Amino acid sequence: MTDLTKLTLAEARDGLLARKFSAVELTRAFIEAIDTANPHLNTYVLATPEHALAQAKASDDRLAKGKARPLEGLPLGNKDLFCTNGIRTTACSRILGDFKPTYESTVGQNLWDAGAVMLGKLNNDEFAMGSSNETSAFGPVVNPWRRTRNGTVDNTKLVPGGSSGGSSAAVSADLCLGATATDTGGSIRQPAALTGTVGIKPTYGRCSRWGIVAFASSLDQAGPIAKTVRDAAILLRHMAGPDAKDSTCVDLPVPDYEAEIARGVKGLRIGVPKEYRVDGMSAEADALWQKGIQWLKDAGATIHDISLPHTKYALPAYYIVAPAECSSNLARYDGVRYGLRLPGKDLIDTYEATRAAGFGKEVKRRVLIGTYVLSAGYYDAYYLKAQKVRTLIKRDFDNAWSNVDVVLTPTTPSPAFGFGEKAGDPIAMYLEDIFTVTVNMAGLPGISVPAGLSGEGTPMGLQLIGKPFDEGTLFRAAQVIENAAGRFPVPSRWWA
Amino acid sequence: MQVDEATVRRIARLARIRITDEEAKALEGELSGILAWVEQLGEVNTDNVPPMTRVADMKLKMRADEVTDGNKVDDILANAPMTEDHYFVVPKVVE
Numbered sequence: 167m168t169d170l171t172k173l174t175l176a177e178a179r180d181g182l183l184a185r186k187f188s189a190v191e192l193t194r195a196f197i198e199a200i201d202t203a204n205p206h207l208n209t210y211v212l213a214t215p216e217h218a219l220a221q222a223k224a225s226d227d228r229l230a231k232g233k234a235r236p237l238e239g240l241p242l243g244n245k246d247l248f249c250t251n252g253i254r255t256t257a258c259s260r261i262l263g264d265f266k267p268t269y270e271s272t273v274g275q276n277l278w279d280a281g282a283v284m285l286g287k288l289n290n291d292e293f294a295m296g297s298s299n300e301t302s303a304f305g306p307v308v309n310p311w312r313r314t315r316n317g318t319v320d321n322t323k324l325v326p327g328g329s330s331g332g333s334s335a336a337v338s339a340d341l342c343l344g345a346t347a348t349d350t351g352g353s354i355r356q357p358a359a360l361t362g363t364v365g366i367k368p369t370y371g372r373c374s375r376w377g378i379v380a381f382a383s384s385l386d387q388a389g390p391i392a393k394t395v396r397d398a399a400i401l402l403r404h405m406a407g408p409d410a411k412d413s414t415c416v417d418l419p420v421p422d423y424e425a426e427i428a429r430g431v432k433g434l435r436i437g438v439p440k441e442y443r444v445d446g447m448s449a450e451a452d453a454l455w456q457k458g459i460q461w462l463k464d465a466g467a468t469i470h471d472i473s474l475p476h477t478k479y480a481l482p483a484y485y486i487v488a489p490a491e492c493s494s495n496l497a498r499y500d501g502v503r504y505g506l507r508l509p510g511k512d513l514i515d516t517y518e519a520t521r522a523a524g525f526g527k528e529v530k531r532r533v534l535i536g537t538y539v540l541s542a543g544y545y546d547a548y549y550l551k552a553q554k555v556r557t558l559i560k561r562d563f564d565n566a567w568s569n570v571d572v573v574l575t576p577t578t579p580s581p582a583f584g585f586g587e588k589a590g591d592p593i594a595m596y597l598e599d600i601f602t603v604t605v606n607m608a609g610l611p612g613i614s615v616p617a618g619l620s621g622e623g624t625p626m627g628l629q630l631i632g633k634p635f636d637e638g639t640l641f642r643a644a645q646v647i648e649n650a651a652g653r654f655p656v657p658s659r660w661w662a
Numbered sequence: 663m664q665v666d667e668a669t670v671r672r673i674a675r676l677a678r679i680r681i682t683d684e685e686a687k688a689l690e691g692e693l694s695g696i697l698a699w700v701e702q703l704g705e706v707n708t709d710n711v712p713p714m715t716r717v718a719d720m721k722l723k724m725r726a727d728e729v730t731d732g733n734k735v736d737d738i739l740a741n742a743p744m745t746e747d748h749y750f751v752v753p754k755v756v757e
Binding site: 518 | 678689695702705708712714720725750
């Protein structure tokens with residue numbers, strides 16, 4: 167039998183419907199692959215094989231009765247930021263300890279209601295704060311890709327990006343058909359770019375945030391990481407939708423994105439912003455960008471130079487807004503209601519001891535920055551100023567939309583880097599998000615699609631940014647890039 | 663913006679995170695660096711610019727003011743480190 171884990175989600179769906187294999191067989195193939203790979207890649211922080219097999223068995227019953235739901239029997243990974251009913255959820259922080267939610271996230275519930283199978287919980291940067299997955303309390307994730315120089319493989323361990331590094335590495339290593347992820351400043355798109363996978367951050371409000379551990383509430387959005395544009399389109403359709411439990415989640419119908427992708431880009435207007443040509447962007451990222459422009463042009467799109475003048479202020483404004491909101495959201499971890507608790511001589515001593523032991527270095531740094539910018543006398547100078555800059559960033563895009571339908575940029579300035587290479591300097595790490603963060607600040611949808619290999623033989627991605635709630639057009643344009651660039655499966659399963 | 667060690671300690675106290683002397687020293691430099699870097703926002707003229715509140719112009723959803731949830735005491739206490747008779751237990755607050 168062929169290796170079932172190599173199938174795309176769409177192929178596996180069609181195979182199950184044609185009864186070529188069962189959901190239990192498919193699920194077992196992934197459970198075995200995870201057992202082999204996890205000691206090397208550390209993608210799953212909790213595997214749930216029994217839970218998965220029970221779901222798969224139920225799916226096989228439905229398939230036998232001809233009552234298959236849209237994602238029937240398809241095994242997925244679930245980022246450990248998504249609360250799972252009765253199953254440990256930690257946000258990869260020590261402070262949540264053995265927290266077992268008594269409820270399921272809305273996005274997760276939507277997927278299980280559509281028939282999907284959960285293989286386990288995926289690693290991520292602690293509370294989704296990081297761009298390399300190195301801040302996880304469970305240790306870093308290893309990128310399945312390795313550098314190749316002059317035909318020789320370099321064994322240096324590379325990061326899979328972050329914060330959704332477990333999701334990106336698991337999809338890339340064929341340890342699930344697709345994965346949930348979240349994106350606050352680039353945490354879906356940057357890891358997708360660094361692993362040769364497709365990741366979409368939908369418009370703010372497209373997916374419910376209910377039951378997802380909060381980082382920065384005005385920026386957080388859930389979305390999928392998948393092997394192909396089609397798979398991402400299928401997954402997003404079944405993750406998104408209105409939710410009475412999240413007042414910021416919009417009451418808009420979710421289109422059939424899979425049906426959209428075949429429509430092509432003929433006549434579509436593509437914007438190329440000059441402000442993304444930044445210092446420090448590698449020559450190969452620039453060259454790939456030019457290729458992307460040509461591919462879209464060849465497929466019938468028109469190319470337009472545009473200006474987004476406030477681009478350079480997005481990242482510094484983000485590093486006020488995100489820490490401010492995180493310091494507020496993380497105030498709930500007090501050792502009283504759930505998670506870790508260290509004894510203290512009084513209540514404040516208990517709080518201080520618990521939070522000192524429970525939070526990692528980067529989380530503490532951001533909570534402190536956030537506390538500082540929100541402290542008495544500084545609110546206007548920092549948070550309010552940053553929120554005003556956000557309005558200007560959004561206006562830049564509003565102006566662009568009168569001339570273009572989609573904006574094309576690189577996803578990251580450079581390909582995957584080695585463990586520890588950027589750990590010493592917080593700002594160097596923050597610059598990983600320089601091309602993705604504007605999208606969160608403006609609330610827009612953005613997709614990263616793999617487009618080529620670096621000189622080191624590692625994948626690089628292109629980003630498409632769309633109008634609010636116009637994810638369908640992003641899938642159309644991304645499919646054109648995927649058709650031209652081809653797919654980027656990992657060249658060697660060196661861990662197996 | 664230069665943050666001194668006393669400020670780091672005051673902020674850590676506000677954030678209810680105990681920090682060691684070594685951490686305080688390191689954070690002094692890191693926080694100063696990050697705050698100096700965000701200073702560049704001062705270049706942007708934001709006079710008469712409203713702060714961003716939402717992505718798309720949409721009214722916040724309303725619902726009827728009625729009880730839709732509740733009676734989940736056991737669920738709420740299920741993960742608490744210390745409980746007694748359906749209460750969270752904390753160190754004595756009032757002498």
